[in-house]
Amino acid sequence: MANNIRMEMIRFEQVSKNYGAVEAVKNLDFSVEKGVCFGFLGPNGAGKTTTIKMLTGILIPTGGRILIDGHDIQREPDKAKQLIGFIPDKPFIYDKLTGAEFLDFILDIYKIGRKTAEPKRRELLKVFALADWQNELVENYSHGMKQKLVITGVLIHNPLVMVIDEPMVGLDPHGHKIVKHLLREFCANGNTIFMSTHTLSVAQELCHRISIIDKGNIIATGDIGELRSQAHADSDQLEQIFLKLTEPAE
Ligand SMILES: Nc1ncnc2c1ncn2[C@@H]1O[C@H](COP(=O)(O)OP(=O)(O)O)[C@@H](O)[C@H]1O
Ligand SMILES: [Mg+2]
Known part of the structure; x- marks a missing residue:
């Protein structure tokens, strides 16, 4: 790969968001590379929508910064937003x-x-x-x-980067199939997807890498194999892995 091509399309640098006393997102620090379909999963209230709103420049982080292809979404909003397509829930x-x-x-x-x-x-x-x-x-x-x-x-x-909050809500099975095909093709062309979804079968089929967020913290990251070993799960089914990683403490 020529070294003038930037591989890091999305970069979170120590990003946090508080709503008053509620720490909705804590110290997110990771990147998503070019051509990757990245899944951002987590239970209700984990901080997914807050993260997506910061990534798309709708919410201002309490701390840290977010770069899209090297452009800070707060400091260079026009440049950064020009690179993003957003599909809200x-x-x-x-x-x-x-x-x-x-x-x-x-x-x-x-x-x-x-x-x-x-x-x-x-x-x-x-x-x-x-x-x-x-x-x-x-x-x-x-x-x-x-x-x-x-x-x-x-x-x-x-766009270089597509951000999606729940891609499949409201679509029938034909719609699912078409959208899955289009998203796969989008990444195969070298574009990047950041997607939050509760439809674990879709995440399993489409995502190259997944992070699981719970109570504002990322608790696991990797491909399915890596997540499986982090969860000590005995199958490659993302549903089982997800449930093991996010089960409420007894
Ligand atoms: N506007 C807001 N004011 C106060 N608290 C909020 C607000 N939006 C979200 N929260 C809280 O922040 C946390 C994360 O919410 P959210 O990002 O919507 O989670 P998710 O999308 O993963 O379900 C939750 O505890 C939620 O109650
Ligand atoms: Mg949400």
Whole structure:
């Protein structure tokens, strides 16, 4: 690998977040390399959404800093955010836009010409069966269709880093299959994913590396084999590994 290519796409440096007296995230210190699909798992209240909101520049850390391809999300927000595509757990789209207008809006924000994006746009609308809906107002879309449109909006600008909070919520089994395929292809092209999910089968299938966070601390990191040995689990099933690592103390 040529050494002018940065391998470290996401870097957390001693990142913490307090809400008043609540220490939601404590001293996160790790990186995610280029081309990696990284899974960020943990029980409810562990600190996943807080971490994702800091990573995407929505929340300011109490301590530490986060770099996207070397750019500090707080100090160089425009540069860093230009590199990120974000899929939140609840798809938020202005209801009074049509699907096509929403995609135009995304292309304008990321300064991508509509002509340039046309082939990708056509392909994505087709795989998600949204082509016939693109001139309908988003308020008439189902939750799953909104989620598909948000995913289209991210893939259409081909960010270096995709951040996803729960990719599969609201999608039917066909949607699951398509999204898994698209995410795998996205990483195979050298892009990076940071994903939080409770769907452990999806994490098991897609993620090259996983960190498990519990009560604001990362308690295990690695590929499935490494997590298995850290958990002293007797199978490669991520569900069993996860439950062993995060079981409440007796
Ligand atoms: N705005 C907030 N104000 C106060 N406490 C919060 C706020 N958001 C989250 N928390 C607390 O921070 C911790 C982590 O929450 P969160 O990041 O949402 O966890 P997760 O996404 O893993 O379920 C929890 O204890 C939660 O109650
Ligand atoms: Mg959450």
